[in-house]
Amino acid sequence: MDGMMHMLVTRPLPDAQATAERLAALGIASTLAPLMSRQTLAANLPPAQGFAAIAITSTNALRALADLNALSQLLDIPVFAVGDRTAHEARQLGFAEVEAAEGTLDSLVTRIALARLAGPVFYPAGRHLSGDLAGALAPHGLMVVTSPVYEMVAETGLDPDVATGLAQGAFGATLLYSRRTAEIFCALAAPILPDSRRRDRPMLCLSENVAAPLLENRFSRVLLADHPSEEAMMALALAFAREQTGP
Known part of the structure; x- marks a missing residue:
């Protein structure tokens, strides 16, 4: 990765693809890992x-x-x-x-x-x-x-490349759009990320309701969109990326 912020998109297709395209327009790379179909x-x-x-x-x-x-x-x-x-x-x-x-x-x-x-x-x-x-x-x-x-329908496992990326901290942030997706993410990420590693993994969430399972599972670096919309999620992603990498 070349210094460009890289994010993990967990929402189902075809919405995940649309989100990836919007992130790309903001200069943010992404990997798709739909947790439900x-x-x-x-x-x-x-x-x-x-x-x-x-x-x-x-x-x-x-x-x-x-x-x-x-x-x-x-x-x-x-x-x-x-x-x-x-x-x-x-x-x-x-x-x-x-x-x-x-x-x-x-x-x-x-x-x-x-x-x-x-x-x-x-x-x-x-x-x-x-x-x-x-x-x-x-x-x-x-x-x-x-x-x-x-x-x-929930996925029962993570793609091996995604699992490796999560374990190695390859994703600058993970985007989560629904409470159930957050619950599935926690269940699948638990074997990969011990509690100590969860605290520094940035999670960008659509709302407080979406964030709740993450906080219960000791993901403490949770950021919320200002409004439950894709526009607000993109604004959050861009602000976070700029904060991490500079404008």
Whole structure:
């Protein structure tokens, strides 16, 4: 490596590739180590009629709906997306009415509650839910019909080159975008990194929720994005790289 900052990207494909390209544009090299892969589930979806809105908390849900050939019947229903990137993907797929929250489940709940919907909410989700949308909207008198449409399957081991790089401190930082990814990373990195080595490994995290498993596993050099978005993660990566290598 030639003095250029080199980072480890742990998010699933195709998002990992998009992140690598954005890092490259900032002059940061990267290695992809997706810790999960998406599998579309054979979902038995409810009829679209009668839903007042669709809640989307991940672009993976949209990709799964496309895999299931379910988009055409849903495109006229208003979409509430968790953040800008998910909203952009929904518009690209042809949804006519899309509103973006601020990147967190709480902001999505608030946005949906303020819309004063006249019917139930359809929530195509992952098998492993990171938050309880239905429970959060129940006090607002809203019924949520949750359909698991995809599963993020955890990797059971690290690529040997990635494992060696981690052990040798070859990566200037590791980028983590979800709590479950952080949990998987901790499990797979534990045999490679003793506690004493974890303390000096920089971890760049999307949010406090993502960082929690790292702190529990004695990774103490944890930096948080200012906002749960890819833009904020890129700003964090660039600021960190400049701090380490100079402008």
